[in-house]
Amino acid sequence: MQNDVAHRRLRELILDGTYPPGVRLTEVDAAATLEMSRTPVREALRALAADGLVRTTGRGAVVVALDPDDLEDAYQVRAALEALTAETAATRQRAGRIAPADLAALRDLAIVTADVTREGRLAEAVGLNRRFHRRIAELAGNAIALRTLDRVWDQIQVSTLRSLQPAVRHAHVSAQHDELLSAIVDGRAEDAGRIARLHVLDTRATAQETAPRA
Amino acid sequence: MQNDVAHRRLRELILDGTYPPGVRLTEVDAAATLEMSRTPVREALRALAADGLVRTTGRGAVVVALDPDDLEDAYQVRAALEALTAETAATRQRAGRIAPADLAALRDLAIVTADVTREGRLAEAVGLNRRFHRRIAELAGNAIALRTLDRVWDQIQVSTLRSLQPAVRHAHVSAQHDELLSAIVDGRAEDAGRIARLHVLDTRATAQETAPRA
DNA sequence: TTTGCATGCATTGCATGCAATGGATACGAT
DNA sequence: ATCGTATCCATTGCATGCAATGCATGCAAA
Numbered sequence: 420m421q422n423d424v425a426h427r428r429l430r431e432l433i434l435d436g437t438y439p440p441g442v443r444l445t446e447v448d449a450a451a452t453l454e455m456s457r458t459p460v461r462e463a464l465r466a467l468a469a470d471g472l473v474r475t476t477g478r479g480a481v482v483v484a485l486d487p488d489d490l491e492d493a494y495q496v497r498a499a500l501e502a503l504t505a506e507t508a509a510t511r512q513r514a515g516r517i518a519p520a521d522l523a524a525l526r527d528l529a530i531v532t533a534d535v536t537r538e539g540r541l542a543e544a545v546g547l548n549r550r551f552h553r554r555i556a557e558l559a560g561n562a563i564a565l566r567t568l569d570r571v572w573d574q575i576q577v578s579t580l581r582s583l584q585p586a587v588r589h590a591h592v593s594a595q596h597d598e599l600l601s602a603i604v605d606g607r608a609e610d611a612g613r614i615a616r617l618h619v620l621d622t623r624a625t626a627q628e629t630a631p632r633a
Numbered sequence: 634m635q636n637d638v639a640h641r642r643l644r645e646l647i648l649d650g651t652y653p654p655g656v657r658l659t660e661v662d663a664a665a666t667l668e669m670s671r672t673p674v675r676e677a678l679r680a681l682a683a684d685g686l687v688r689t690t691g692r693g694a695v696v697v698a699l700d701p702d703d704l705e706d707a708y709q710v711r712a713a714l715e716a717l718t719a720e721t722a723a724t725r726q727r728a729g730r731i732a733p734a735d736l737a738a739l740r741d742l743a744i745v746t747a748d749v750t751r752e753g754r755l756a757e758a759v760g761l762n763r764r765f766h767r768r769i770a771e772l773a774g775n776a777i778a779l780r781t782l783d784r785v786w787d788q789i790q791v792s793t794l795r796s797l798q799p800a801v802r803h804a805h806v807s808a809q810h811d812e813l814l815s816a817i818v819d820g821r822a823e824d825a826g827r828i829a830r831l832h833v834l835d836t837r838a839t840a841q842e843t844a845p846r847a
Numbered sequence: 848t849t850t851g852c853a854t855g856c857a858t859t860g861c862a863t864g865c866a867a868t869g870g871a872t873a874c875g876a877t
Numbered sequence: 878a879t880c881g882t883a884t885c886c887a888t889t890g891c892a893t894g895c896a897a898t899g900c901a902t903g904c905a906a907a
Contacts, residue, residue, distance in 0.1 A: 420860070422679075445888065456862045461889090462679055465636075469683045471777075477869065478888060492775040499717040499778075503709060561706040563685075563788070564713075567781055574777070634890070659858065670892045675859085691899070692858060 421455050425463035428453060433472050433482055434573060436580045440484030444473065471574045485578040493578075494623035497571050498616045500564055501552060505599060506612030507559035513606025517558055522604060525554050529600050533593040549576070551596060555603065555615075592622065635669050639677035642667060647686050647696055648787060650794045654698030658687065685788045699792040707792075708837035711785050712830045714778055715766060719813060720826030721773035727820025731772055736818060739768050743814050747807040763790070765810060769817065769829075806836065 429449065432438050450460040464480045467473045473480040485493060511517050532547040549572060556565045595618040602611035643663065646652045664674040678694045681687045687694040699707060725731050746761040763786060770779045809832040816825035 422860075447888075457889090458861050458863090462676060465676055466679065466683055469680055471780075489777060492777045495717060495721070495775060496714065496778050496781060499713045500710065503713040507709070561709060563703060563706045563785065564710050566685075567710060567785070571777065571781070636890075661858075671859090672891055672893090 422459040422462050425449075425453055425455065425459045426466045429460075429463050429467060430470070430472065430573070433467070434576055434580075438482050439581065440482045440577060442482045443479045444482070445479045470570055472577060483574070483577060485574060490575065490578050491623070493571055493575050494619060497568065497575065498619040498623070500568050500571065501556070501619050502612040502616035504556040504559035504561060504564050504568070505603065505615035506608045507561060507564075508555050509603045509606050509608040509611035511558065511560060512603055513608065516560075521558060525551070525558065525603075526600060528554055529593075529596045532596065533589075536589045536593065545576075548592075555599070558603070592618075595621065636673040636676050639663075639667055639669065639673045640680050643674075643677050643681060644684070644686065644787070647681070648790055648794075652696050653795065654696045654791060656696045657693045658696070659693045684784055686791060697788070697791060699788060704789065704792050705837070707785055707789050708833060711782065711789065712833040712837070714782050714785065715770070715833050716826040716830035718770040718773035718775060718778050718782070719817065719829035720822045721775060721778075722769050723817045723820050723822040723825035725772065725774060726817055727822065730774075735772060739765070739772065739817075740814060742768055743807075743810045746810065747803075750803045750807065759790075762806075769813070772817070806832075809835065 429438075429444075438444065444464065446457045446461050446464065449464070450457045453460060464473060464475065468475045468480065472483060474483050475481075508517070512522070528547065528551045532544065532551050535547055536544040553565075553568070553572075556568050559565075595614065599611060599614045599618060601607075602614055643652075643658075652658065658678065660671045660675050660678065663678070664671045667674060678687060678689065682689045682694065686697060688697050689695075722731070726736070742761065742765045746758065746765050749761055750758040767779075767782070767786075770782050773779075809828065813825060813828045813832060816828055
């Protein structure tokens with residue numbers, strides 16, 4: 420119970436940049452911060468290590484930043500999985516197994532994301548963008564893919580936090596979102612998969628331009 | 634340290650069928666079996682839960698079996714990821730970034746796997762088959778994909794343990810392995826990806842024929 | 848016989864003590 | 878001054894005690 424609390428809160432603190440990559444977390448410090456004993460914190464740190472968010476050295480856990488190569492790998496995995504989920508979602512849509520309200524919600528999410536992005540509210544945009552993509556994975560109804568994607572995305576998010584996207588290509592991204600959305604709505608499974616993959620790899624190129632660090 | 638031991642040993646016991654799906658593991662029992670205190674065992678059980686191998690109910694952890702739908706989902710994820718790693722491995726091969734010895738080892742593995750399978754030593758064959766596929770993922774050099782695949786494969790293995798493949802289609806499987814191997818050796822990335830995906834989905838169909846259980 | 852309830856017990860979750868470990872630091876030797 | 882070394886201290890890993898929890902069992906009532 421308190422274990423889950425510790426896991427969730429530490430994850431939040433890492434993903435929102437409060438604990439940026441490289442920060443060292445000791446059990447006692449984290450326990451003091453979260454106002455609980457070492458035991459649940461310890462377990463939370465191990466869980467975060469399993470998630471790939473921290474690397475547990477002998478002396479304390481360090482928030483992970485993927486090096487450029489690993490980041491590239493993570494994007495490849497994400498592309499493969501999002502291609503799968505987009506394709507699956509489109510297939511389900513074609514089979515009439517997706518509720519119209521869900522599709523409408525997805526469309527709204529795309530619109531809001533585009534708006535917020537255009538206005539340059541980057542932090543919000545990052546969150547909305549992730550929600551948009553995640554929603555598609557949810558529509559695919561593949562729980563295992565969803566969990567896996569969440570993990571990969573967490574890792575990417577930590578490593579790209581400090582290099583928030585340059586505001587240049589936003590129109591481009593929104594257009595791709597719309598394409599993807601259309602393909603799903605129309606039930607064009609193959610297209611959806613292809614578009615999703617290319618879109619992810621496209622955003623990867625952007626992210627890669629700015630250098631991470633250990 | 635002892636924590637890792639507990640994690641590894643329990644994982645082994647689950648994957649080799651000693652603790653089949655549905656078995657209940659309590660901290661004290663497992664601690665007694667492994668001859669250590671509850672603490673490291675507890676952490677190991679949580680790690681196994683994160684791996685998706687056990688489901689931790691309020692009262693003890695239960696070894697997980699995927700229901701048919703989840704198993705299907707797992708195969709879809711595995712297919713997507715193995716398509717990626719096969720394609721990547723082929724690309725690397727084409728770029729001359731794979732050592733001949735590694736390729737030779739892969740080829741040997743395919744041969745041994747085929748032999749053992751033909752002789753009907755199923756338990757060994759399952760292990761070798763997994764090693765063959767894993768080796769390809771290693772050749773792709775994508776650590777994140779490799780970890781992810783390991784997780785998915787663990788889950789699949791638990792759920793299909795008791796339904797060891799009917800000995801019918803083995804020639805078929807070996808032929809597909811050879812095709813995949815050739816595509817990688819020749820650096821035909823697209824082919825490798827396609828073959829890997831179809832191969833995985835093909836074996837899925839086989840596995841699905843036999844019914845799992847909760 | 849079945850249903851409701853109370854009580855006991857198995858089991859977990861958390862806190863804390865203690866020993867082991869490894870890194871940093873300070874001091875001495877060359 | 879630099880290198881080696883010994884000591885110290887931060888920190889982890891493990892064990893264990895204790896309280897909380899919720900399931901099962903048995904008994905009573907309808």
